[in-house]
Amino acid sequence: MLLLLLLLTSTGPGHAVKVTGQEKTDGSCLCEVNTNTWAFPTQKFEKVDKLVQDCGANLQKLQNQVTETNGELPKIQAIIKNVTARIEPLKYLNTKGIHNALHLRQLSQDLEEISQMINTAQREKNSAETRKLKEEVVKVQEEVKNMFTDNVFNLETVRDKLRSLHNRVQSCRTIPGDFRSPCHQRLMSNISSPVTTKLNPFDKSYVSGAWGRESKRESEGVYWIQPLRYSNIYDYTIRLYPSYNDFMASKNYKDVNVAAGYSYAGGIQGPGTVLYGGAVYYQCYNKDELCRYDLQSKETKRLTLPNVGINNKFPYCYYSCRDYTDIDLSTDEQGLWVIYATESNHGNIVLSRLDTETFNITHTWKTRLFKKSVTNAFMVCGVLYATRYADTYREEVFYAFNTATGHEDNTLSLPLEKVSTGVASLSYNPIDRKLYMYNDGYLLAYQALF
Template sequence: MLFLLLLLLPGGAQTQRVVGRQEGGSCKCEVNSTWWMFPAGKYEAALQQVQTCEANVVNLLAQVMVSSESLPDIQAQLNNATARLEPFQYLSQRGLYTALSLRQLGQELSQLEADIGVIHREQNSPLTQKLSTEVEKLQQDVSRIQTAEIVNMKSVKEKVRNLKNSVQSCKTIPKDFTGQSKNCMKGLIKSISEPVTTKISPFGKSYISGSWGKQAKMDSEEQKNSYWVQPLVSSHIYGNTLRIYQNFEDFMSSSRHRDFTFAPSHTHTNSIEGPSAVLYGEALYYHCYRSTDICRYDLNNIAMEVKRAKLPGTAEEYNNKFPYCYYDCRSHSDVDVEADETGLWAIYATLGNHGNLVVSRLVWDEDAAVLNVSQTWETRLFKKGVSNAFMACGVLYASRYVNEDQEEIFYAFDTATGKEDNTLALPLQKVAKGTASLSYNPTNKQIYMYNDGYLLAYQVHF
């Protein structure tokens, strides 16, 4: 019996062999009980491990519950980020944000070096000498870039963009280009008034897209005080009609106007696409139908052929590729023609600049009857992140949607210096939600907004 008990004891018990004696008809023997004592120490250690394990399981279950409660919030944040990035997804899919090849970068630098050489021979100034030195240094960086990190290539690309903008600013431009003359105050816009003019479009509120404003050429002899309205009457995208009033009183009363038809139909090659027009001197400038061209229609010679200028870096047709967006996209607003104290401008975006805003200066050659693009600057502001833009004193300003009652001017790019400022917060009160066009007029320093069929004007203060 005792022998069997010893065999059943836990902890690897062993049998003990002892010498017994017969006494009173029975066999008696003495055994050492320490050989089969219960292993209390080992039991307590095992019990402690079990309790520790149970505590760990409880903690893990608590963490799982907390994670389960947080998952809906994390999923909501992920969905929000996905929705915000969706408009930019196609850029990533098409590889537009990948680093450029060394070959393409070298070609850009070679062209830039040639442009700087031409300007340096013409001007031979300390600035052009500095640009020559900088482009030589960049070429040395490119020669070492094969063994560098990819971020270095992007850094070089950004330096190339800045140099290209500096070269554009060095080209022949008016003396008042930097905002130092009597016609152009020095510095950025300080404030914008509440609407000083509010009127429903003479074509009705149903035409929610278009452009309007005052004659923008400062020394214009004809139509000096004229006001104009250009509605997009086909799908809020295309148009072929311009209405001109000789003065502000006629405009406000919608009387004594003259209509011009600058294309036979809405789908004609000379019709307008998008809210892009500006009346400058004796001509209307606008984005040509389904093209990357700027059109010029002469009001004094309607029999004259519509003149065109192709925007640089626009090899593909636009067709709503880079419209103004931010909150809602304004259909086919790819190209925007503007005017300021320094002349005519085109605001657009290109694939080569990754969909960011590009601004080109337009010059009409009266003698040759040719519309030219004289200079082009590239910015780092994504065009689809902007609700509209305009030029004032050679500075590009961009707006964004705040709510249904307000827009905000938040960004400025100075073409004279190449400097950017994204800290602006200039409010623009509005009547309706959408902003089809936003234009500055240098003759009275007012901003004109085509606000979903409402025509609003604001006073600008520098």
């Protein structure tokens, strides 16, 4: 028997199978071949087939997810855009480290400054209040000292305590002993309906500006109006009337230019203007400064407000923003005030009292009222009041900060009628005890009730 070796190629490349056979008499070869060697790999095929099916199902699921995501993506982008726009004004909170680890060294410096202020106040007016403040400062200094070694502390709580101490020191230094005589009832009890309603004499399109009555008794008969005729933001002219009758009749007026043009040095920006003691006070054009234009000497003085936010950084913004109302001046029985906001006070209202003789800041209080959360603000008897939008025809005085005590009250609800939505300016006159509002081009006056 002749054994033959046949190499038959299998289904896989590079593989061979050895087969035995017999040579017949006619020279042919008879071989027995086991065909199981080339049997189809059914089990492997089924596994691969299942894998392909699973992969197809997963691919379809992934494709459905992509389709669904593409449908939701515009909504997500819209939400992100909205949130980004809302967070944008508050970016400074992060860049200034307010929400990061706060600096203990700076806190210590602030506390030392307050301590020096209390020492000065105690020398000027040694009272039970100044002695109490001194004791409280010593306690806080000990707390801050312990912070350098403790791992757990709340710096924001300490900062709020320092703000309260700062305000109490300012109040202790500021209020003269006889102040209660003109303001025996410091808080307003109500506000009358408008006693004057008049469209401004320039044009109804001038929706922003200020108006009122000279706030110092030496020139108490003079009425004035200062519209913002350039983009409802800027101007350089104030119109004066010698009497109320002339004002109502729009006659016998005199236009005074405080600068060569609104964009020149000394131009007016924003509706925060007031007339006090024969001088026009306002925000200088595009500057973090107050301007004082003397109507007699024609001279302009300037005063820088430290750290103030300007150019729509902290405008009045409740319901809708009133552009370029970052700096607002106000008058009352105590004199002249400026209302603004700073980054260091987290965008909350800062109130400073001005000495009109030297044109300097004498005292400053820091409130916890976010300036963009109010429509407008004004001073009456050493108390800061803030308003908010109620509806198209009504404002509400909802907040008061008393400089005599440093206390805040956000439970007020004094209605204030108006004829249109927007309030450009609102100020108080201590002579006639009236509030003067510039309301979308309309001029309204109210009687403050105590």
